[in-house]
Amino acid sequence: MAQENGAHDSQLLKGVLSLALLRLLAERESYGYELVTRLHELGLTEVQDGSVYPALGRLERDAHVTSRLVASSSGAARKYYRLSAAGYAALEHIELAWQSLVRALAPILSTPVPAKPKEALP
Template sequence: MSVSDQMMKGLLDGAILGLISQGETYGYEILEKLKERDFPEISDGSIYPVLLRLSKKGYVQTELKKSDTGGPKRKYYTITDKGLEELAVFRNKWSYLNKGMNNLMRSVEDAK
């Protein structure tokens, strides 16, 4: 099922912050974790601009580290205190929106 770009843009920041809050990680690993959790339609190219934006806002910090596989260095991301605050705001907004949408969809189904 296709999800609009606008909807995805709003959710991706919160989803990525949520994953980074679980521990230090790097871009490709974030992509794999999103796919494992059935997060829709994520491409390699959509992750990195979000990570850059989160970094510029001070929500995550980065560190270049040697790759475990012997390849090039990887940029690892960890969440900052500011990022944890933003994640809490996102969770509250998501909970509020999700509750409203579920109530609305139930009422639509009940009307059938």
């Protein structure tokens, strides 16, 4: 949900980071920093590298992704992640949950906000 200045709520982002990572990995196998740049290219520039790498570890621990090391020109081997069968199932489940949440919120968000009372609480 973009705010007026284009920034995103960090708590919201944290909640949907797994979904975003699973979705990106469903498109193609990828490594940590590449996933960060892909998220940034999609406009999620507030996502920090430091939140993506542990999130990948969590997905791997939950067996939603598998990983392999690939030698790179920079010296250190890259760790590529790809979705597992459980990962595809999890992606489908989370996507459905997300769509259900959006549908549930839509009527609330589509109604105009009532005029603010004069003596509104701060």
